[in-house]
Amino acid sequence: MDTIFAVSSGAAPAAISILRLSGAGAFAAARSLCGTLPEPRVAGLRALRDPASGMLLDRGLVLVFPGPNSATGEDIVELHVHGGRATQRALEAALGAIDGLRPAEAGEFTRRALEHGRIDLTEAEGLGDLLAAETEHQRRAALRLSEGGLRQQIERWNDRLVDVAAGIEAALDFSDEDDVPEAVTAQSGAALAALANEIGTLVAAPSVERLRDGVRVVIAGPPNSGKSTLINRLAGRDVAIVSPTAGTTRDRIEVPVMRSGIAYVFTDTAGLRDEGADEIEQIGIGRAIDAITASDILLWLDDSPPAYAGAFWVHARCDVPGRTSLPPGPELAISAASGEGIEPLWSRLEARANAFGSAPDEMAINARQRALLASAEAILRIGSAEPDILLRAEAIRSARAVFDSITGRANVEAVLDALFGRFCIGK
Amino acid sequence: MNQFDVIVIGGGHAGTEAAAAAARRGARTALVSFDPTKIGAMSCNPAIGGLGKGHLVREVDAFDGLIARATDAAGIHYRMLNRSKGLAVQGPRVQADRRRYAAAIQAMLAQQANLTNVVGEAAALNMTAGRVTGITLADGREFSARSVVLATGTFLGGRIFRGEEREVGGRVGEAAASVLAEQLRSAGLPMARLKTGTPPRLDGRTIDWTRLDEQPSDTDPWTMSPLTSARTLPQVHCAITRTTEATHAIIRAGLDRSPLFGGAIAGMGPRYCPSIEDKIHRFGDRDGHQIFLEPEGLDDHVVYPNGISTSLPVDVQEALVASIPGLERTRILTPGYAVEYDHIDPRALNATLELRAIPGLFCCGQINGTTGYEEAAGQGLIAGLNAAAHALGIAPVILDRASSYLGVMIDDLVLQGVTEPYRMLTARAEYRLRLRADNAETRLGPIAEAAGCLGEVRRERLAQRGKARAEIEAVLEQPLSPADLIARSAPIAPGPHRRPGSEWLRLAGVTVAQVAPDLAREADPALLAEIVEDVRYAPYLLRQEAEIAMVRGNDAIALAADLDFAAIPGLSAEMVERLSTARPTTLGQAGRLRGITPAALAAILLHARRRAA
Known part of the structure; x- marks a missing residue:
């Protein structure tokens, strides 16, 4: 097998960048760059030189991990170098010129x-999510998965199913013997229902995609209710055009926002109205309704009650004369213009996101796992x-x-193919 | 004539099916046994079939095998087990008159073309360049054949235990094939020891039947083989009694004289068919253990007490029998005993039951670590069909787990090996809902026909049945309105939508008589019942289809015969050992091996792909 290398840290420029080599030729290749290798698993400062020209490329930390007890099971070398694009490129060129080495x-x-x-596969999938994780929530959930959390959970469920099955199988295969208790099969229904509930809880937990992509907050309401002003306020910049003309926002506008370790995607939508909308605005309204349906949290900006169950009803524009006191109905009065109520709004959003989202040590599962678990739940x-x-x-x-x-x-190949389709280089 | 295509050694349930199957496929076949009068002998209990086992019997019958028809010819008590449960787990079980059963087998073999009986002791295998070329008998006669089938039962290294007594032999009164055993041992085949046991046989004339609960034969006239038109023998009752506290005390007092507990027997016995001393030792808190008293024949007063298999000394056996209600004055005709015997690790076999190490040598029955007539007959069939294939250069017959209990059994044996005598259970079949005893013909008939092992009668039946099936299915596809059904008093709600009869049948309480009164009157009731059951399980069967397709996907990924599992990084030593012993030929098989984790399976797949690239 070839020895492979790749930049394993994030995109340059950055303070530090890490190049990783894995394979039988990793140590030899590293030696040709830096002379002597440090002790396994101990960082050593080395000058890295182009093996062909002897030119100094960078000074950096070198770490070696001998196989088979390494991340890949092969000999691994990590080069921690300065994070400029030029340094990276020079090192990659030098490594690529070494016989038996190729980019991963x-x-x-x-x-x-x-x-x-x-x-194993579930760990590999978790690893992919871990690498893509940006927030603390995402990182913990992915870490649980990559440490085999899901596999262990499934093994525990499986053990319980085997227990229930044993009682039923005894009744089926040894019904003519008098030592098989009837009670065993009678209890099996309750045991299966309990298991289905547990699986259901995991299925209902937020998906890893959701943690990664963010909690979907959709701002909706009739035209001119202050939706665009609010999204600009929450995003901390102008993402939507604000004008007093009703129907200014014709399509939905999405903006990702990070706050307190939670990823949100805010969506501003076209105002919902039945009359007076032109054809383009009508399309925008259709899309707004789609967004509302797919939302995790719906912020409802209107003076009449929300048309959707579970919506978060706010009293907007409370800086406008005549609107300064909170009427009965809405939960919170806010003003995107003055900033009044915005901090409380964030706390409410965070509470909702957390309630909706996972406690940080829960395990997040991806779409493939969710679909399968949901079918197991239904079957049980x-x-x-x-x-x-x-x-x-x-x-x-x-x-x-x-x-x-x-x-x-089951069907190992299909799972592997699906899995490897979504990894990015060097992980 | 000393030249054959196939030689089968052993005239038990495995050997007779193997010989008949090979002959049906057109191979010139010899059946070698010590004593031709003992061909087809039932050496243990006088019953054939049961849960899982009845499925095997029907499947062997679908290949035109002997066991089901011989059972009907000798059947004196019929019982459909699990009658209150779904058809998939109903198990036909028949008690057969011992003498009539053997006579029926011998008569069928005598009529079988291409088949010759050879009387003698098989002393040695003849080999050339590692391949089997024939056998030599103890009297020096030599026979040549390209395939040899070993169906030698417990005769390999058999040792009999009864209290302090020891005997060398397979069954009481017969000599053991120790020479052949020695030869197999020296060939370096992986072998191990197992044990099994049998209860004392009782004199029925000394049993007080009046005090015992009777168990009558089923009154509805089902038969083991669909080719049997009706039961011909008078039906007898069985009876049920139980051990008592006194029985248990007698057994406990005798345990120190039992070879099972004294350490004399090292072989592993079956957990599901324990000796009575095992039962008392492990479940001593029970107030009693059930015993079925089964007559061994119509004009035979021997009774088989099912449930008290034992190897205790004769005096203890006498005392324990006398402590059981109804048996106080009962005379023991033959005491019970335990047999310990050699078996070949079946992981040394291919799915054709041919030994990988010795081309041309096939093994079936107890020699492969199984127990039971039905398991033996099933392997005999497969070994015979494939021994003929090997000799004649025609296609092998390999059944997969989704097709049959036969396929399940052989896959289990050659992949997992055995740690106790292997017995079929419905729980072993993951596609149990499809693999019913009542649809064996439908599942396997076409495969059997393609393998060329069906007689004229069966082929005609198959063709006629196929036609009748199509007609019934067409009638059940005709749309019916709820009003039609309600008019025939079906328990459904009125509504506007017409649906095919098959869909209506899935609703609880809707009967064929309501959906298709003509069918209910005129169609073959067995075939109709089979189709109705298919219809009822259809949603489940559909889901299984998808699963089976996925499994067959993994089974389609071949692993090279010379794949070095030790060279695959990341496999534990235990996994390498299991994989190297079982030598899975596909990724699917590797995945079914116990202890092979998903990570290991992925590693095997990637390794195999890289090798192929």
Whole structure:
């Protein structure tokens, strides 16, 4: 197998950039750059020189991790160098010129870790999410996954299913013996229902995509209710055009905002009105309704009550004379112009995001895992209500088959292909 | 004539099916046994079938095998187990008259073309360049064949235990094939020991039947083989009794003289068919253990007490029998005993049941670590079909887990090996809902026909059944309105939508008589019942189809025969050992091996892909 290398840290320019080499030739390649290697797992300061010309490329820290007890299972070298683009390029060029070395392909470090049995599929998926994580929430949730949290959880569920199955199978296969208690099968329905509920809780937790992409906050209401002014205030810059003309915002405007470790995506929408909207505005209204349907939190800016259940109703423009006191109905009075009520609004949003979002040590699952778990939940729920114990046993078997596809035992190739399609280089 | 295509050694349930199957495929076949009068002997309990086992019997029958028809010819007590549960787990079980059963097997073999009986002791395998070329009998006669099937049961290194007594032999009164055993041992095949046991046989004339609960034969006239038109023998009752506290005390007092507890027997016994001393030792708190008293024949007074298999000394056996209600004055005809015997680790076999190390040598039955007539017959069928394939250069018959219990059993054996005598259970079949005893013909008939092992009668039946099936299915596809059904008093709500009859049948309480009165009157009731069950399970079967397609995907990824599992990084030593012993030929098989984690499976796949690239 070739020895591969890639920049493993974020995009340049940055203070430090880390190049990683993995493979049988990693140590030899590093030696040709820096002479002697430090002790395994101990950082050493070295001058890095182009092996061909002897020219000094940079000074940096060198770390070596001998296989098989390394992240990929192979010999690994990390070069911590200065983060300028020129330094990176020079080092990459020097490494690429060494015989047997080539730049890593997308996901190749993870793939090697998987090939060498260092991680399993759920861990590999978690790793991908960990690398893409930007907030503290995302990082913790992904870390749990990459440490095999999901696999362990599924193993525990699986063990419980095996227990329930044992009772049912005894009743099916040894019904002519007198030592098989009837009670075992009677309790199995409740046990399956309890398990379905637990799985349901995990399915209902926010997805890793949601944690990564942010909590979707949609600002909606009738035309000219101050939606665009509010989004500009929340974003801290002008993202929407504000004018007193009704129907100014014709399409939705999305802006990502980070605050207190939570990622939000705010969406400003066209004002909802039935009459007086031209064709383009009508399309905008349609899109607004789509956004509302997909929202996690709906901020409702209107004097009449929200048309959507669970919406957060605010009394906007409380700086305008005649609107300064909070009428009955809305939860909060705000003014995007004066800033009044904006801090309380953030606290409310944060509370909602947290309630909606996960506690930080929960595990977030991705879309593939969620779809499979949801089907396991549905299968077990149907099975728990099934009076025919043969079909109850079939539900258990079926749910266990679904667990197998989550951990990657079933249809390995398809899972691998799906998995490796989404890794970025050097991870 | 000393030249054959296939030689089968052993005339038990595995050997007779193997010989008949090979002959049906057109191979000139010899069946070698010590004593031709003992061909087809039932050496243990007098019953055939049961849960999982009845499925195997019907599947062997679908290949025109012997066991189901012989069972019907000798059937004296029929019982459909799990009758209150779904069809998929109903198990036909028949008690067979011991003598009539053997006679029926011998008669069928006598009529089988291409089949010759050879009387003698198989002493040695003849080999050339690592391949089997034939066998030598103890009297020096030699026979040549390209395929040899070993169906030697417990005769390999068999040792009998009864209290302090020891005997060398397979069954009581028969010699063991120790020479052959020695040869197999020296060939370096992986072997291990297992044990099994049998209860004392009782004199039925000395049992007080009047005091015991009777268990009658089923009154509805089902048969083991669909080719049997009706039961011909008178049906007998069985009876049920139980052990008592006194029985348990007697057994406890005798435990120190039991070879099972004295350490004389090292082989692992079956957990699901424990000796009575095992039951008392492990479940001593129970107030009693059930015993079925099963007559062994119509004109035979021997009774088989199912549930008290034992190897205790004879005096203890006598005392324990006398402590059981109804058996106080009962005479023991033959005491019970335990047998410990050699078996080959079945992971040394291919899915055709051919030994990987010795091309041309096939193994089936107890020699592969299984127990039971039905398991033996099933392997006999597969070994016979494939021994013929090997000898004649025709296509092998390999059944997958989604097709049959036969496929499940062989996949289990060759991949997982055994730690106790292997017995079929419905729980072993993941696609249990499809693999019903009542649809064995439908599932396997076409495969059997393609393998060329069906007789004229069966082929005609298959064709006629296919037509009848299509007709029934067409009728059930016709749309019906709720009003039609309500007019026939179906328990459904009125509504405007017409739906096919098959969909109506899925609703609880809707019967065929309501959906298609003509069918209910005129169609073959067995076939109709099978189709109705298919219809009812259809949503589940559909979901399984998707799953099976996925599994077959993994099964389609071949692993090279010379793949060095030790060279795949990341596999634990235990995994490498399991993989190297079982030698999975596909990724699917590797995934089914116990202890192979998803991470390991991914590593195997990536390694295999890289090798292929």
